[in-house]
Amino acid sequence: MPLEPQAREDLAALTLPEGWETAAVVASPLARAVETAKLVTGRSPREEPALIEMNWGAWEGQRGQDLRADAESGYRDIEHWGWDFTPPGGEPPATLRDRLTPWLAAVTQDTVAICHIGVMRVILAMATGHDFTGTPPVPVKRNRLFVLTLDAGTIRWTGDTPRLRPR
DSSP: OOOOHHHHHHHHTEEOOTTOTTSEEEEOSSHHHHHHHHHHHSSOOEEOGGGSOOOOGGGTTOOHHHHHHOGGGOOOOTTBSTTTOOOTTSOOHHHHHHHHHHHHHHOOSOEEEEOOHHHHHHHHHHHHTOOSBSSOSSOOOSSBOOOEEEETTEEEEOSOOOBOEEO
16 A cells, blocks of 8 residues: 555655664565655665565454454454464464564664564564563554664664654
8 A cells, every 4th residue: 555645745754863864774665665765764775575564364454443343353453462363364473573583683784674563563572572462562653763782683672762853
């Protein structure tokens, strides 16, 4: 799905926080992420297949409130999945984690990754030890960086979540 016109306008008014302007930029190859990266950084990102959004299967493009209202949908909020719950026809967070692990291990410089909420949730779960049972320790919010450190195969959230800043 393309960015909505208002989202495009809002993103074009933002840029990376101070100190991140020279970081490498990578993005999911899905159009929304690539366009977001270009708007916010002014650069074309390197497209990274590992950052493609989690496959939501039959729930793709639907709203949680609508799926909750349909008792036959099998829906449950991601906070109650655990690593192995799979939406109908989709993939569990564990599969996305397995796809992300080699990419994360290969990151060797400051990098801004423009990705999707499911990807962000999995990376933050990896960095904090969250197991997708209950409220995550780091709420995912828009227009922020979630600063992580990668060291010898270990990923940690630093606690920093700088906001994108107005141009």
